[in-house]
Amino acid sequence: MKKLINEVDDVITDALKGIEASDENVRVDHQNRVILRATPKEKGKVALVSGGGSGHEPLHGGFVGLGMLDAACAGQMFTSPTPDQMQAATTAVDAGAGVLHIVKNYTGDVMNFEMAAEIAADEGVKVATVVVADDVAVQDSLYTAGRRGVGLTVLLEKIVGAAAEEGRDLDAVVAVANKVNEGGRSMGMALTSCTVPAAGKPTFDLPEDEMEIGIGIHGEPGRHREKIGSARDIAKQLVDPILHDLDYAGSDVIVMVNGMGATPLIELYLMYGEVKALLDEAGVTIARNLVGNYITSLDMAGCSVTLLKADEEILGLWDAPVKTAGLRWGL
Amino acid sequence: MKKLINEVDDVITDALKGIEASDENVRVDHQNRVILRATPKEKGKVALVSGGGSGHEPLHGGFVGLGMLDAACAGQMFTSPTPDQMQAATTAVDAGAGVLHIVKNYTGDVMNFEMAAEIAADEGVKVATVVVADDVAVQDSLYTAGRRGVGLTVLLEKIVGAAAEEGRDLDAVVAVANKVNEGGRSMGMALTSCTVPAAGKPTFDLPEDEMEIGIGIHGEPGRHREKIGSARDIAKQLVDPILHDLDYAGSDVIVMVNGMGATPLIELYLMYGEVKALLDEAGVTIARNLVGNYITSLDMAGCSVTLLKADEEILGLWDAPVKTAGLRWGL
Structure with missing residues (x-):
C-alpha cells in the first residue's frame, strides 16, 4: 500500500488536523469529528449539515464555508458518521431558522441522519432532510436501497448553500434542494x-x-x-x-x-x-x-x-x- | 496502461480541445498549441508567457487568465515546446510593454525560450526572462544544468501575474520575479x-x-x-x-x-x-x-x-x- 499517511488508525484524525491548519475559515470539533465554519452564520439563517464516510475529499469537509455548508461530519473511511456526530453538528450550527441535512443515499447515512434529526428535533431544532439519489447506474446497490447519491451532492451543496446564505427560509431552501435533486x-x-x-x-x-x-x-x-x-x-x-x-x-x-x-x-x-x-x-x-x-x-x-x-x-x-x-x- | 484517452498521438490535441471548451476565459491557437486569454490584456501592460512539456496540468495552461499568464505553450508530453510556439505566443500577447518569459530550468526549455526571445526581439518585442530554479534536491539532473524548476513556478506565475496586471513596467515585473525566485x-x-x-x-x-x-x-x-x-x-x-x-x-x-x-x-x-x-x-x-x-x-x-x-x-x-x-x- 503506497500512501502518505502515518498510522493506519490515525488517517482521519491526522487529515482533520491538516484541514483545520490549512483553512482559516474552518475549525474542527476533533472529539466529534465535525468540520465547522470558524465564523458561524448570522442568526436567523438556515444552516446546512452534511457528512458521510471519509475518503471522498474534498467532499464534504472541503465544502464547509461561506456559501456552502455550515458543518460536515467525517465518518470512518467509506463509513457513515454516527448519529452522535450529526446531532452535535446540527445543534452547533442551528441559528434559529432550522437545519437542512444533506444526505447521500446510502443506507447507513440515511438511517443515522434520521436518528440525528429526531434527537435534534427533541432538542427543539427544526430539521429538514434532502436525500441525494442521482446515480443512474444501478437501481439498488450493495449499500443502498434505491439509487446511490454521488456527484450531484457537490452541485447541491453549492446551490442550496447559496440559497441559505441569501436568507431564504427552511421551506424555500428545501424547495431548491428538491429541484436540484429532481434535475x-x-x-x-x-x-x-x-x-x-x-x-x-x-x-x-x-x-x-x-x-x-x-x-x-x-x-x-x-x-x-x-x-x-x-x-x-x-x-x-x-x-x-x-x-x-x-x-x-x-x-x-x-x-x-x-x-x-x-x-x-x-x-x-x-x-x-x-x-x-x-x-x-x-x-x-x-x-x-x-x-x-x-x-x-x-x-x-x-x-x-x-x-x-x-x-x-x-x-x-x-x-x-x-x-x-x-x-x-x-x- | 490505464488512461482516459483516445489515440496515444492525440492526447494533447484532445486535452487542448477540452480545456478550451471548459474555460470561456481562454482560447486555444491549436496550430501552435498555445493557450491564450479569450480577452487580451489592456494595451500598455506587460504580458506573461510560460509553457513547457505537457503532463503537469494545471500548469501551465490552467493558469492562463486574469491575474496570471497571458499565454502558455503546450509541448509534447514532458518535452519542451518549440521556439516557434513560444514566438507565436510572445507576439500574440505583446501589448506594447514587453513580455516576460517564465521558464522552468530544464535545458530544452531554456534553450528554446532563448531562441524565441531572440526572434521576438528581432520583431521589435521587448522580452525579458526569468528562469525558475527552486528544486533543492539535486544540483544538476538528467535534463538540467543547475537546479530544476518545479513548484515555485506556480507561485511565481500567480504573484508576477498580479504585478503585471497592476500595470507595473517590465523592469518592475522582472524585479518581482527575481525576488520570488530568490526566496x-x-x-x-x-x-x-x-x-x-x-x-x-x-x-x-x-x-x-x-x-x-x-x-x-x-x-x-x-x-x-x-x-x-x-x-x-x-x-x-x-x-x-x-x-x-x-x-x-x-x-x-x-x-x-x-x-x-x-x-x-x-x-x-x-x-x-x-x-x-x-x-x-x-x-x-x-x-x-x-x-x-x-x-x-x-x-x-x-x-x-x-x-x-x-x-x-x-x-x-x-x-x-x-x-x-x-x-x-x-x-
Missing part, C-alpha cells in the same frame, strides 16, 4: 480499484486491461466490466444512460466531469471535451461546468459525469460567491 | 512512477515498498530511494533540505503542498498538517497556503513542498484577484 443525474466509471488504509489492499480486483462502468464511490459494483475503451467511448457510456434517464434536450445544464482521486487533470480535460461533444449532439447546452476532483474514492482512477438542469434561479445560486477549500469564487 | 525553494518525492502515453509503460520502476526522495517532475532520479516511511518522516525529508538551503526562520512564508497527479486530497491535507508542525517548530510562520494538485507528473503518486518568503508586497500580490481554471479567487 440532476450522474454516472461513473473506474479504471482501477481503491485501497482503504485499514484494509491495506485494493477493495476489488480489476484486471490491467479492464474498466468498470457504473461504479459506486466506494468501489461497489456497477453495471458491467469490459476492456478499456477510448475516452470517446467511455464518455458515451456515461452520458447516454443519463440522457436516457432524464430528458435534457433543449435544457441548459451545469456539467461536472469529476475525477475519482487518482486521475490526472489532463485526462479530465480530455474527457470534458468528449462529454461536451456528446451534449452538443444531443441539443443540451452547457451553461456552467466543473472539471476536477470533487467527490473522490481515495486512490481510484476513473471519472464520473453529472448533469443538472439549470434555470435562471439555479444559475444565479451557482454563480453566488463561495469560499471553501474545495470551491472558491467571487470572494 | 523560493522546493523538494518532492514519489510513491509511484508515471506513464507517458506514448511509452505505454512506467518511466521507471519503483518497488511496491519503496519511495524516491527528491524526484523530478518527469520522474528523473532524485536523491535516493528507501522504504516508504510515515507521512511525518516524509514531510521531514522534504522540509529539512529546504530549511537547510535557505534560512526561513523568522520569515512569513507561502507554503504549497502539491500532489503529483494521483495523490488523493485526504493525503495532501494530512501532509500539510505534518509540514505545518515542522515549520512551527522551526519558527517559520505560514502566512498563506495552497494544498492540491498544481504541478503534476501525469499519474505519479507523491507530493512536493514549496516554501516562499512572503513580505507585504508578495502577500499583496498573492491576494490579488485571479481567475484561471487552476486558481481562482476574488472574481
Whole structure:
C-alpha cells in the first residue's frame, strides 16, 4: 500500500488536523469529528449539515464555508458518521431558522441522519432532510436501497448553500434542494480499484486491461466490466444512460466531469471535451461546468459525469460567491 | 496502461480541445498549441508567457487568465515546446510593454525560450526572462544544468501575474520575479512512477515498498530511494533540505503542498498538517497556503513542498484577484 499517511488508525484524525491548519475559515470539533465554519452564520439563517464516510475529499469537509455548508461530519473511511456526530453538528450550527441535512443515499447515512434529526428535533431544532439519489447506474446497490447519491451532492451543496446564505427560509431552501435533486443525474466509471488504509489492499480486483462502468464511490459494483475503451467511448457510456434517464434536450445544464482521486487533470480535460461533444449532439447546452476532483474514492482512477438542469434561479445560486477549500469564487 | 484517452498521438490535441471548451476565459491557437486569454490584456501592460512539456496540468495552461499568464505553450508530453510556439505566443500577447518569459530550468526549455526571445526581439518585442530554479534536491539532473524548476513556478506565475496586471513596467515585473525566485525553494518525492502515453509503460520502476526522495517532475532520479516511511518522516525529508538551503526562520512564508497527479486530497491535507508542525517548530510562520494538485507528473503518486518568503508586497500580490481554471479567487 503506497500512501502518505502515518498510522493506519490515525488517517482521519491526522487529515482533520491538516484541514483545520490549512483553512482559516474552518475549525474542527476533533472529539466529534465535525468540520465547522470558524465564523458561524448570522442568526436567523438556515444552516446546512452534511457528512458521510471519509475518503471522498474534498467532499464534504472541503465544502464547509461561506456559501456552502455550515458543518460536515467525517465518518470512518467509506463509513457513515454516527448519529452522535450529526446531532452535535446540527445543534452547533442551528441559528434559529432550522437545519437542512444533506444526505447521500446510502443506507447507513440515511438511517443515522434520521436518528440525528429526531434527537435534534427533541432538542427543539427544526430539521429538514434532502436525500441525494442521482446515480443512474444501478437501481439498488450493495449499500443502498434505491439509487446511490454521488456527484450531484457537490452541485447541491453549492446551490442550496447559496440559497441559505441569501436568507431564504427552511421551506424555500428545501424547495431548491428538491429541484436540484429532481434535475440532476450522474454516472461513473473506474479504471482501477481503491485501497482503504485499514484494509491495506485494493477493495476489488480489476484486471490491467479492464474498466468498470457504473461504479459506486466506494468501489461497489456497477453495471458491467469490459476492456478499456477510448475516452470517446467511455464518455458515451456515461452520458447516454443519463440522457436516457432524464430528458435534457433543449435544457441548459451545469456539467461536472469529476475525477475519482487518482486521475490526472489532463485526462479530465480530455474527457470534458468528449462529454461536451456528446451534449452538443444531443441539443443540451452547457451553461456552467466543473472539471476536477470533487467527490473522490481515495486512490481510484476513473471519472464520473453529472448533469443538472439549470434555470435562471439555479444559475444565479451557482454563480453566488463561495469560499471553501474545495470551491472558491467571487470572494 | 490505464488512461482516459483516445489515440496515444492525440492526447494533447484532445486535452487542448477540452480545456478550451471548459474555460470561456481562454482560447486555444491549436496550430501552435498555445493557450491564450479569450480577452487580451489592456494595451500598455506587460504580458506573461510560460509553457513547457505537457503532463503537469494545471500548469501551465490552467493558469492562463486574469491575474496570471497571458499565454502558455503546450509541448509534447514532458518535452519542451518549440521556439516557434513560444514566438507565436510572445507576439500574440505583446501589448506594447514587453513580455516576460517564465521558464522552468530544464535545458530544452531554456534553450528554446532563448531562441524565441531572440526572434521576438528581432520583431521589435521587448522580452525579458526569468528562469525558475527552486528544486533543492539535486544540483544538476538528467535534463538540467543547475537546479530544476518545479513548484515555485506556480507561485511565481500567480504573484508576477498580479504585478503585471497592476500595470507595473517590465523592469518592475522582472524585479518581482527575481525576488520570488530568490526566496523560493522546493523538494518532492514519489510513491509511484508515471506513464507517458506514448511509452505505454512506467518511466521507471519503483518497488511496491519503496519511495524516491527528491524526484523530478518527469520522474528523473532524485536523491535516493528507501522504504516508504510515515507521512511525518516524509514531510521531514522534504522540509529539512529546504530549511537547510535557505534560512526561513523568522520569515512569513507561502507554503504549497502539491500532489503529483494521483495523490488523493485526504493525503495532501494530512501532509500539510505534518509540514505545518515542522515549520512551527522551526519558527517559520505560514502566512498563506495552497494544498492540491498544481504541478503534476501525469499519474505519479507523491507530493512536493514549496516554501516562499512572503513580505507585504508578495502577500499583496498573492491576494490579488485571479481567475484561471487552476486558481481562482476574488472574481
